[in-house]
Structures are given as C-alpha cells and as structure tokens.
Amino acid sequence: MFAGLLATLLLTECRPKTTETPKAPKESYLYSDMEIQEEKQLSVVNIPVEMPVSELEKQLNAQLNGLIYEDNSYENDQNDNLKAKVWKLSPIKVQALDSTFLFDVPLKVWVSAGYKISPLGVTMSGYKDSEFSLRIRFISKISVTPDWQLSTHTYVDSYDWIKEPEIKVAGLSIPIKSMVSRTLNRNFDKITKAIDEQVGSTIELKKYVQQAWETVHRPVLLSEEYNTWLLVVPTGLMMSPLLVKNNIMRTTIGIQGYTQTVTSSEKPVMGATPRLPALQTVEKMPGEFKIGLISKLPYAEATRLAQKKFIGEKFSFSEGKYQVEVTGLDLYGQNENLVIKANLKGSLNGIIYLKGKPYYDPVTKNLSLKNLDYDLETKNVILKTAGWLLQSKFSKMMEQQFVFPIGQQIAETQAVIQKNLTHNTLTKGIILNGKINEIEPHKVYLTPEHLYSVVFAGGQVTLRVEGLQ
Secondary structure (H helix, E strand, O other), rough: OOOHHHHHHHHHHHHOOOOOOOOOOOOOOOOHHHHHHHHHHOEEEEEEEEEEHHHHHHOOOOOOOEEEEEEOOOOOHHHHOOOEEEEEEEOOOOEEEEEEEEEEEEEEEEEEEEEOHHHHOOOOEEHHHEEEEEEEEEEEEEEEOEEHHHHHHHEEEEEEEEEEEEEEEEOOEEEEEHHHHHHHHHHHHHHHHHHHHHHHHHHOHHHHHHHHHHHHOEEEEEEEEOEEEEEEEEEEEEOOOEEOOEEEEEEEEEEEEEEEEEOOOOOOOOOOOOOOOOEEOOOOOOOOOEEEEEEEEHHHHHHHHHHHHHHEEEEEEEEEEEEEEEEEEEEEEEEEEEEEEEEEOOOOOEEEEEEEEEEEEEOEEEEEEEEEEOHHHHHHHHHHHHHHHHOOOOHHHHHHHHHEEEHHHHHHHHHHHHOOOOEEEEEOOOOEEEEEEEEEEEEEEOOEEEEEHHHHHHHHEEEEEOOOO
C-alpha cells in the first residue's frame, strides 16, 4: 500500500502543470514618438575669429589716408595765431601684445604761423608757412561692446620730431615749436578719434555674428538615408577675451543653444530667429557639443527577433527534473518597462509575463534588459502550481539572452553625421566643421510603436565665417 501511494505522489509531481492564465500587465506608455524628437541637449557651436595684425595694419592704412586734421583759423582759444594741416606721411606700423596695440604713425604737418618781430628797431609782421614731420606713438586697448561692436580706446604715448618746425624771416629763425606742440597736444584727440573710428569699421564683427546666429537657426540635413536633421535653438552668445599672440588676433565666439536630432522626411519648420543677444564675456569658452543619435526598433521587429531566438528553446531546472519550452513570445511596453509575454509547455503549460527595463549597453553595443523579473500577477499564479520556477534562474537566463544588436545602426548614423559635419557649406561664406567621437548612453524610451535608444555623440563643432578669418 505504501509503494502504491509513493508511486501516485511521484506521478502527480512529474505530471505537467497547467497554470491559470495570470492577468496581463496593462499596456501603457509615457512617451509618444513625437516627444522623443524633442529630446534636447545644451551645446555650444564655436566660431573661431582670427585676424593677422598685418591685415589690421593694411586696412587701417587703406582707410586712414591723406588729410587727417585741419585747422583753418588763426583765431583760437590759445591765441597761437597758427593754422595747421596734418597728413599721414608714410604707412602706419602696428604692433600688438595680448589686448594692447601700439600704432606708430608718421605725420607731415603744414603750418602757417603769424609772426611779429622788430630787428634793428624796424617792426615786421605777417604770416609764414612751414612744413615739418613727426612720429607719434599711440597705445590702444581693443574690446567688444555689448552690442558686438569692435571698440578701441586710443591715447598718445609719445612723439618725436623727424623734422622740427621753424620759420625764417629776414634771415632770422623764429621758434614756433612750442606753439606747434601746444596745437598738437590740443588736437591729439581728433587724431585718436579718427584711429578709433577706422579700427572699429575695419572689423565688422556684428555683421558676421548676426549672419552666423541666423545660419545656426536653420535645420541641417545630417542624413538623407535616415531623414535625420540637426536643429539648434540658439539661446545665448558668448565670447572669449580678444588677445594677440604671434601677431594674430584671436578670440572665439560661442553660440549656445539646445540641439535636437529630428527624423523627418521634410525639412523641419523653425520659428522666428531670436534677436541677437548682448555679448557675454567668458574667460574660457565651453566647447562641448552633443548630437543625439537615435536608434528605433519597432515592436514587430523586436518580437520577430525575440521569437527567432527563443521559440523552441528548452530550459532545464533542478538537474533535469523540470523542463519548459518556449512556444510563443510577444512584446509590449508598460511605462519604462518592456513586458515579455511567454507561452511555455513542459513541466509548466501556460502563459507567464516578465518585465525588465531596457537600456543601451555601450560595451556590447546592444539593447539589453536589466532587472528582468516576473510580473506580480504571474508570481502569485505560479507560486501555487510551479514554485520551482520562481526558485530557478529562468528570468536571469532570459535577461542574459534578451539582446538586440543595434550598435551597427548607431555606428552607421554616426558615420553619416560625421561626414555631413566635415566641411559642410551651409551658405556662402559659412562652413560647418565638427568632430564627434564620444558616445554617451542616455536613455531607452518606449512608445506605442517603437523602442527608441538615444545616445549622445559628443565632440566639437565650429563655424568658419568668411570675414572673421
């Protein structure tokens, strides 16, 4: 009798169990496909500004030419009884270090001086012309105003005579050097003002910054194959200090904005370009630029790949005491988790549900799952009839094998984007260049139709603007 009871127990234990069907986890999504397109990252597009000091010297000489200053009246507040005209004598020489410029300006001066002398008791008076020359050294500090105008503040450092002023009447030399010096000192501000005006007009900084600002606001087609567009919504402008090194003026203008990578068969429509903001000076320009690389996997394709891998797969537990075979598989989303609906046969016949959080693994370059476990309803059901399944490593086995190779798609997208960031002429005179290399995993999003893996490709992007180089 005992042997018969034991046989009955063993037969009962080994007979396949059919579980009641657990309640399916509710399908729900936190994001739509459109919301994924709105994923933004704060980035900076750098605009290098370079200008040889020799070019400034060349343009300054071209602009500042001929007559610089003229005083046509003998009457003035100083009663110098002197008319004067000042011309540039020869090319201006420019030297620079850091943000300080030294202008060496040779000038030719004509004066008509009134005189009154009494040699041998005979009074003589009249006007006599004289020409002479001198070299003036000006020091100038260059800066940029908040409204993007190049500004200089110039003052006289020193001057010396190339040919001293004098007039001769009846063989007598009349000293007018002191009068001329007073006139020059009194009118140096007119010369420095002329220099400041010409330097400011030499580099039309605002015009080029405005052009770059508007260009950045236009969509850039990064991949025709994937219909991928780069959008930059500019939010601010910054500039590093203007410095001179090795006779090259250098600074960097940074356009700060939010980057988006959008998939669209048509060119995205952008809003109105924001007004050019005021200058913000920074000691060091942040150079980080991020582009979102999006890989999307439709649930239908993900299900097909999973079915190919798992259907017919057999799992053994407790040294072969229990076995199950996967006969069906389906996938859908519940908020941030991927739900796996698995049909099993063998020691357990029925449906189970597992949930895990998908993520992009930068090492394997796969879309994988972590923390895969049974749904609570499934746990409650199989606890009654197949507790051994809960104690097994079935969910861990599924987690380790549940991968989707999407690295190739991301790599291909990165390669296409890199190609379009290399010497890309956006408009006449503006060339886009960039280098992206660092891949930073961001997030996997579940939408009603797709699994989106978003990673950020980090690097640097520059605009070369003709006129600023």
